Every structure is written in structure tokens, then in C-alpha cells.
Amino acid sequence: MLNILFFVNMLQFKYSNFSLEVGTDEAGRGCLSGPVVAAAVILPEGFKHELLNDSKQLSEKKRQLLRPFIEKYALAFGVAFIHEEEVDALNVLQASITGMHRAIDVLSVAPQFIIVDGNKFRNYKDIPHKTIVKGDAKFMSIAAASVLAKTYRDEYMEKIHQELPMYNWQQNKGYPTKEHRNAIRKFGATKYHRKTFKLLPDQLKLEL
Numbered sequence: 001m002l003n004i005l006f007f008v009n010m011l012q013f014k015y016s017n018f019s020l021e022v023g024t025d026e027a028g029r030g031c032l033s034g035p036v037v038a039a040a041v042i043l044p045e046g047f048k049h050e051l052l053n054d055s056k057q058l059s060e061k062k063r064q065l066l067r068p069f070i071e072k073y074a075l076a077f078g079v080a081f082i083h084e085e086e087v088d089a090l091n092v093l094q095a096s097i098t099g100m101h102r103a104i105d106v107l108s109v110a111p112q113f114i115i116v117d118g119n120k121f122r123n124y125k126d127i128p129h130k131t132i133v134k135g136d137a138k139f140m141s142i143a144a145a146s147v148l149a150k151t152y153r154d155e156y157m158e159k160i161h162q163e164l165p166m167y168n169w170q171q172n173k174g175y176p177t178k179e180h181r182n183a184i185r186k187f188g189a190t191k192y193h194r195k196t197f198k199l200l201p202d203q204l205k206l207e208l
Helices: 060-073 084-090 092-105 140-163 178-187
Strands: 021-027 036-042 076-082 113-117 129-132
Touching: 021 092, 021 140, 036 092, 036 140, 060 140, 076 084, 076 092, 076 140, 084 092, 113 140
Parallel strands: 021 113, 113 129
Antiparallel strands: 021 036, 036 076
């Protein structure tokens, strides 16, 4: 039990009766550029933090506060990057699932049960799993995984922004904003863009 008292939010701790339940989630599926990043987290009994929630419901500042707390107190966590070429080769759904598998692969503790944000997953070894729509707003470990996936991906996008600032990835993070599409129209696609995605409505005018 952690010797830290926080306000208890409405997230449930576990879905199953297994002691080592891992939650997994991804970030970046809908982006035009950058990787899909997946994370997996096993939390200890008694884990609490008043800010923990679906990462999409949190400010960047709150996500940054949560990340080191999760990493410090999790029994185990893993993060995996599926870069653009592999996203294009696999398709984004399979890339997301592959990323979640790889995040589980690098856990220092083997899970007994897997809970997954969303409604699609592939069997992982012989470990039972459950897909949960909007699971990142229902279960702590999935919410924690969503925070790690989002913060690691944002950090990566801010890094490649320094290389190609004209796309303003530090702000749009690769999502299809009007500004991002206008930059693609003006400067073209980069090695970081997903070539199987519709980068522009007038795709035929874009030189890849």
C-alpha cells in the first residue's frame, strides 16, 4: 500500500480477479505523421492519484505531472513505438495492436490478465484479455497507459519539430489540423508522414 493519500477518483482499479492485471492503450492513431505509441502498465494495490484520468481529458501540464508518478509507483510499465513505415505496412489498427503487444513484451513483470482500451485486440501468448470501449476513462491501469503513451509520443513529436519546424508538430503533434495540412500542401510530405493516409483532400496534387 502506498503511503500517499490522494482524493479517490471514479476510476476502477481492476477488471479481473488476477493480481497482476495490465492495462494497455495507444496514442497517435489518427495522426498524419509520427509514430503510433503504445504503453502497458501494471499498478500496485492501493495506487491512487487525484489527477489520473483518460489522457485526452487532461492538460499537458497534468499529464507531465502524472508520468513520473506512474513510472515511480507502477509495478511495471512498458512503452513501444511503431514508426511510420510500419504503420503504413501494417495498417493503423494492426500497428496499434502490435504496439500494445510490444509494450507488454518489455514489462519487467509478466501479467496474468490484460485489459485493452477499445474493442479490437489479438491474443497475446496464452494470457486472457478483455477489450473495453472507453477503458481509459474507466480503469486506472488503462488511464495510466494512456498518459504514458501520450506523453512519450508528444515528446517525440516535439523532438522532430526541431528538425522540421514548418509543420509545427510541437503544437499539432501530427494531427490533421488545417495548419498541418496547409504545411503539407506548401512543403510536401516528409519521411515522418504516413504515406497510406490521405494527407490532403486533393491527394493527387501532392508529390510524395
